[in-house]
Amino acid sequence: MLCRATRWLDIAAAGLCGLADAAGAQALPRHGGMGGGDFMLECGPGTVLTRLRGTWGQGAVGLVSLSSMSAVCTAIDDEGHLLDQDFSAEPYRGVGGGGGDETGEAICEGVAVGLRGGVNRRDEIESSGLICGRLAAGKATLLDEVPDPNSGSGFADVCDPGSALFAIRGRAGERIDAVQGLCAPPLGPRPKLLPWRGANGGGYYRLECPPGQVITSLEGSYSEFVFGIRIVCNARASDGTLSGGPWTSSRTGGGGGVALQQACDAGMAGVGLSGRSGRYMDALGLVCASSKKLDDPSAKFAEGGPGGGAFQDVCAPGHALTGIVGNSAYIDAVSGVCSEAPYRPAWWRGLVFWR
Numbered sequence: 193m194l195c196r197a198t199r200w201l202d203i204a205a206a207g208l209c210g211l212a213d214a215a216g217a218q219a220l221p222r223h224g225g226m227g228g229g230d231f232m233l234e235c236g237p238g239t240v241l242t243r244l245r246g247t248w249g250q251g252a253v254g255l256v257s258l259s260s261m262s263a264v265c266t267a268i269d270d271e272g273h274l275l276d277q278d279f280s281a282e283p284y285r286g287v288g289g290g291g292g293d294e295t296g297e298a299i300c301e302g303v304a305v306g307l308r309g310g311v312n313r314r315d316e317i318e319s320s321g322l323i324c325g326r327l328a329a330g331k332a333t334l335l336d337e338v339p340d341p342n343s344g345s346g347f348a349d350v351c352d353p354g355s356a357l358f359a360i361r362g363r364a365g366e367r368i369d370a371v372q373g374l375c376a377p378p379l380g381p382r383p384k385l386l387p388w389r390g391a392n393g394g395g396y397y398r399l400e401c402p403p404g405q406v407i408t409s410l411e412g413s414y415s416e417f418v419f420g421i422r423i424v425c426n427a428r429a430s431d432g433t434l435s436g437g438p439w440t441s442s443r444t445g446g447g448g449g450v451a452l453q454q455a456c457d458a459g460m461a462g463v464g465l466s467g468r469s470g471r472y473m474d475a476l477g478l479v480c481a482s483s484k485k486l487d488d489p490s491a492k493f494a495e496g497g498p499g500g501g502a503f504q505d506v507c508a509p510g511h512a513l514t515g516i517v518g519n520s521a522y523i524d525a526v527s528g529v530c531s532e533a534p535y536r537p538a539w540w541r542g543l544v545f546w547r
Contacts, residue, residue, distance in 0.1 A: 219385060219517045219529065220307060220349040221396035224370030225315030227363060230387060231287040234359035235265035240274075240332075240378050241357045242266040244298040244322055247288075251367070257316040258368040260288035263360060266303075272330025272379050274303065287364040300324035304357040305332050306350035307373035315392070317368040322357070323350055330379040332356035351375035358382055383514070383529050386505040389469040390518065390525030397444040400515035400529065401425035405439060407462035407513045409455035410478050413448060416497035417472040418523040420445030421452070423516060428461065432484030432533075445520045452495045456480035462513035464506035465528045467494040473523040474500035478513075486510050486533060 235241050243264035250256055267275045298321040306323030325334045331354040351357060355375040359382075362371040370392070376382045401407060405425040412421035422443040427436040454477055456462060463486060464479030475496025481489040487509045507513060507530030515529035 218352050218355060218375040219383075219398065219527070220351070220373035220375065221347065222362070222370060222372040222388065222392070222519070222525075223309065223311055223347050224317050224362065224368070224392070226392055227316070227369035228365030228367070229363060230361070231364050232359060232361045233261070233263040233287065234361075234374075235263070237382070239265040239267050239358075240327070241304045241322075241359070242274075242300045242302075244320065244360075245295070246297075246320065246368075247293075247295050248319070249293040251314075251316075253314070255312045255314055255316070256318045257312055257314070258288065258318065258320060259366065261320065261360070261364070261368050261371075262287075268327070268330075268378055270379075272327065274327055288366070288368050298322040302326040302335070303332050303378070305334055305355070305375075306348065307357065307360065307371065308346070308348040309371065310346040315369070317362075317371055320368070320371060323348065325356070327356065327378060330377070332378060349373060361385065381532065383531055384508065384511065385517070386465060386507070386528035386530065387503070388518075388525055388527045389465070389467070389503055389505070390473045390523070391471045392519060393472075393524040394519040394521030396517070397520050398515065398517050399423045399441045399444060401441075402439060404428065405514070406434075406483070406531075407478070407515070408434065408438065408460075409462075410452065410476065411440075411454075412443070412445070412452040412476075412523075413450060414452050414475070414496045415449040417474045417499065418445070418452065418467075418476050418496050419449045420447060420520075421476065421516070421523060424455075425514075426461075428483060428512070428533075432482075432486075434459065434461065434483050445523050450495075452476070454478040454492050454495065456492075459483055461486065463489050463511065463530075464491075464504065464513060465516070465526060466491040466502075466504040467496065467526075468498075468500035468502050469525075470500035471524075472500070473518075473526055474498070476523070476526065479504065479506055483512075486512055 305325035309320035359374040461483040477494030511530040518525040
C-alpha cells in the first residue's frame with residue numbers, strides 16, 4: 193500500500209473494483225487538472241499497451257500542452273509473450289481536441305511498464321510518454337532505471353514488478369487535462385476504477401485490501417468536509433461468505449473532527465461509494481450489497497458537510513470494492529477500485545503483506 197498525505201484529505205478519490213485475486217493490479221498517480229471530461233484508453237483482454245501517439249502545440253497564453261492522445265495495443269499469447277507487432281494494423285483511439293502543430297509517438301519495442309510526462313502552469317498535460325520494459329513468461333520487467341522526470345512539474349510513474357500498463361484514463365477537452373496509468377499482470381485480472389470524485393490537491397494515496405478480501409467498512413473523521421479515511425477489509429470465501437478477523441489499513445489524511453463510521457451490515461460487502469464532492473470531498477459514504485451475490489446495492493447515509501454535488505458510483509454486478517485511490521491533504525479526491533467476485537481460497541494461510 194502506498195499512502196502519501198499531509199494534514200488534510202483533499203479527497204479526490206476513486207474506488208477500485210477488482211477481479212478475482214487481483215494481486216499486482218495498480219492505479220498510478222494522477223497528474224493534471226479537472227478540466228474537460230473523463231476518458232479511458234484501455235487495452236482489451238489479452239493485449240498490452242505498447243505505443244502512444246499525440247499532437248501538441250502552444251495555446252493562447254504561450255504554454256505548450258497536449259491536444260490529443262491515442263493508444264496502440266498489442267496482443268500477447270497464452271504464455272504471456274508478445275505476438276508479432278504490426279502497428280499499421282493495430283487499432284487505436286484518440287481523445288482531446290485534435291489540434292496542435294506537432295505530432296509524436298512513444299514506441300516500446302517490448303511493453304509499457306509506466307507513464308511519464310509533464311504538467312504546465314495551467315494544470316494541463318504538456319508532454320507524455322511511456323516507460324518501457326520487457327515481457328517474458330507473462331511478467332513485465334523494467335528495462336533500465338526509472339527515468340528522470342526532467343523538471344519539478346514532471347512525473348515518471350512505474351508499475352509494480354511483474355505488471356504492465358494496460359490503460360490510461362484522465363480528462364480531456366480541447367486539451368489533455370489529466371492522465372493516470374493503470375497497471376495489471378499481463379495475463380491477470382484487471383481492476384475497474386470508479387469515477388474520480390473531488391479536486392486535485394494534496395498527494396496521491398492508495399488504500400487496497402490484501403488479495404481475496406473486500407472492503408466492508410470505512411473509518412475516518414469529518415467536519416465541513418472529510419478529514420481522513422482508512423479502509424477495513426474482510427476475507428471473502430468462494431461461496432461469497434465473509435470470514436476471519438478484519439484487516440485495517442493505515443489512515444490517509446489528517447485527524448480531528450467527528451468520527452466517520454460507514455460499516456456494511458453483517459453478510460454484506462462494499463460495492464461502491466457515495467457522497468458529495470466539489471473542491472474537497474464534502475461527504476463520503478459506502479454502498480453495500482450481499483457478499484454472496486454482489487448485486488442489489490444500497491447506499492449508507494453519507495457522512496460529512498453540506499457542500500458539493502451528490503454522487504453515487506457502483507461497481508458492475510458481480511464486482512466488489514477492493515480499494516480506494518485518490519489525493520489527500522484533506523481528502524481531496526476518491527476513486528473506488530472494483531474487482532470481480534474476489535475470494536480467498538480455502539488453502540489460504542496468514543501471508544504477510546508489506547505496506
